[in-house]
Amino acid sequence: MTSFAQFRKNVSEQPWELWARQIAAILRMDLRKNFLSSRGIWVYLLAFAPASLIFLHAILDRAGSTSIRTDTEVLAGIFQFFYLRFGIFFGCMGIFTWLFRGEIIEKSLHYYFLAPVKREVLLLGKFAGGVITATVTFCMAITSCFAIMYAHFGQAGQYYVFDGPGMGQLLAYLGITALACIGYGAVFLAFSLLMKNPIVPALLVLAWETFTPVLPTLAQRFSIAYYLKQLCPVSVPAEGLLALFTVVSEPVSTFAAVIGPLVLAAAVLVLACKLVHRLEISYVAE
Amino acid sequence: MAVYKRSYKPYEGAVTPDRWRFLVLTRYGFYGFFDSRLFTSAFVLSFIPFLVSFAIIYLAHNATIRAMLQMRGPSIDINNYFFLAFLGTASWVSFLLIAWQGPLLISGDLANNALPLVLGRPISRTEYVLGKFLVIFSLLSVATWIPGLVLFSLQAGLEGHGWIWSHLWLAGAIVIAAWMWIVIAALLTLAASAWLKWRIAASASMFAFFFIGPAFGAAVNTILGTNWGHLFDVLYSVKLIWVSLFRVPLPDAMAMQMLGIPTSAAWTAVLVTCGIAILLLNRRLKAREVVR
Numbered sequence: 097m098t099s100f101a102q103f104r105k106n107v108s109e110q111p112w113e114l115w116a117r118q119i120a121a122i123l124r125m126d127l128r129k130n131f132l133s134s135r136g137i138w139v140y141l142l143a144f145a146p147a148s149l150i151f152l153h154a155i156l157d158r159a160g161s162t163s164i165r166t167d168t169e170v171l172a173g174i175f176q177f178f179y180l181r182f183g184i185f186f187g188c189m190g191i192f193t194w195l196f197r198g199e200i201i202e203k204s205l206h207y208y209f210l211a212p213v214k215r216e217v218l219l220l221g222k223f224a225g226g227v228i229t230a231t232v233t234f235c236m237a238i239t240s241c242f243a244i245m246y247a248h249f250g251q252a253g254q255y256y257v258f259d260g261p262g263m264g265q266l267l268a269y270l271g272i273t274a275l276a277c278i279g280y281g282a283v284f285l286a287f288s289l290l291m292k293n294p295i296v297p298a299l300l301v302l303a304w305e306t307f308t309p310v311l312p313t314l315a316q317r318f319s320i321a322y323y324l325k326q327l328c329p330v331s332v333p334a335e336g337l338l339a340l341f342t343v344v345s346e347p348v349s350t351f352a353a354v355i356g357p358l359v360l361a362a363a364v365l366v367l368a369c370k371l372v373h374r375l376e377i378s379y380v381a382e
Numbered sequence: 383m384a385v386y387k388r389s390y391k392p393y394e395g396a397v398t399p400d401r402w403r404f405l406v407l408t409r410y411g412f413y414g415f416f417d418s419r420l421f422t423s424a425f426v427l428s429f430i431p432f433l434v435s436f437a438i439i440y441l442a443h444n445a446t447i448r449a450m451l452q453m454r455g456p457s458i459d460i461n462n463y464f465f466l467a468f469l470g471t472a473s474w475v476s477f478l479l480i481a482w483q484g485p486l487l488i489s490g491d492l493a494n495n496a497l498p499l500v501l502g503r504p505i506s507r508t509e510y511v512l513g514k515f516l517v518i519f520s521l522l523s524v525a526t527w528i529p530g531l532v533l534f535s536l537q538a539g540l541e542g543h544g545w546i547w548s549h550l551w552l553a554g555a556i557v558i559a560a561w562m563w564i565v566i567a568a569l570l571t572l573a574a575s576a577w578l579k580w581r582i583a584a585s586a587s588m589f590a591f592f593f594i595g596p597a598f599g600a601a602v603n604t605i606l607g608t609n610w611g612h613l614f615d616v617l618y619s620v621k622l623i624w625v626s627l628f629r630v631p632l633p634d635a636m637a638m639q640m641l642g643i644p645t646s647a648a649w650t651a652v653l654v655t656c657g658i659a660i661l662l663l664n665r666r667l668k669a670r671e672v673v674r
Contacts, residue, residue, distance in 0.1 A: 142594065145598055145601075146598075146601050146605075149601055149602055149605045149606065150605055152605075152606065153605045153606055156606070170604050170605055173604055174601050174604065174605070177597060177600060177601075178597045178598070178600070178601045181597065182593055182594050182597040183594070183597070186586070186590045186593070186594060189586060190583070190586065193582065193586075194583075197580075197582065201579075201580050292582075293482075293581070293582055293585070294582065295481075295482070295582055295585045295586050295589065296482065298586075299589060302593070
């Protein structure tokens, strides 16, 4: 039997159905905890804060002093500078570092570890829970920003969204948000397994993501923001000192920009699976 | 003496005066900080900006050494910009230290239900906060305004010719600017520490406060077409106040985009931030425990 056939046989013999059921069970528990606990209120506040501002703008701008083009640029700026750079980053940091560290703080991780569940399955279930929580929250927030921004233009706004480029832009924003949640989520999950205090490395990641535009193209390719920016439907020119030193890199194809964060997330998750295998619970140390 | 003959004897040593008992908390706060070797090393490294600035001032006044080191070109002008840059760097470095270790100060007491035990002793809630506050105040002082004044004295000594009298306002600016920053950092650290029992969450919330505030402020400015969004950015307010304290000329302040809001509004934003932090502390620190 060839090695490939042996591999296929091994794969087909794995209890996939059981693992899928276990992941679904973990997912249910985690989604209930993530969405319904009062601890998660700050994520909603963070995500929906710009929506409240846009609502205020819609009320104040009843006279229609701004154009759709201006507001599209404003929305693009908010997406790139608020959501992508800070909102989703800190939201994912809070959600994904809590997945395992939170169980340690609440002294409940041993229940999972004592159950007949493979640790890799547990990790994937929790990661899926985190991705769904973060993606749904931020996608809803961005959709509400989008809806409020164009609703106050009345017919013209409706035309822009449904018969113009609006819907495509919204779908692009939602896709980028999902990719950002997957990419940053995997990184923060791995950090939370690697060290007790993942804040310092998280800040280094933030610095890396902020300052990679001034680095050579090769270094930029190791940043999640590099791929996500390429997917943004409306480009917003950088301002300030950073813009002076920005290295304009060759754009990558849409396929590569989508695959980039996914490959990074997969690689980090493989590492996280190894880390969770070695994880020892010490409730005293937290 | 046989054991059965030993009876209770009250403590007869010197008693700490009532007024200074809260300093016990400060002392133990320091022990907690410097228990970590990593923190101690980082604290020592936080003096690098001071040492670099010290060397720059020395070199600026010593043409012989500059010639020995083959340093050409004009020497660095030691003026208000220099001290502003030093204070900015030192404040950021020290803030990183405090954000990392500071949340341990109160969260430990709350997580282990030790607060009623501490407040059961002759220490009031205000003294408790003051004791913890002094830990951060002392550490940040050692890293910011004290070295700032040392640099000022060095510059005054090397420059001579009455430089100290013509630039005395600079010493006042260093002290006021640093104290304002220390009060903000300390109160925010204590509030985060009191509300978030998990130290990592407390550290993260502090960083988030300083990073998301500017982002939200920028969003307010962009959407509503105003400059008042800067009020949500405490760092902007701090920078604005510093620029006015260090008497940065108007064109330079404009170049630094530091004219968005009036200085009085920046002071108000800082005071409101401190007030909210005190309110949060007041709400959280109670000498009782609710068991559900």
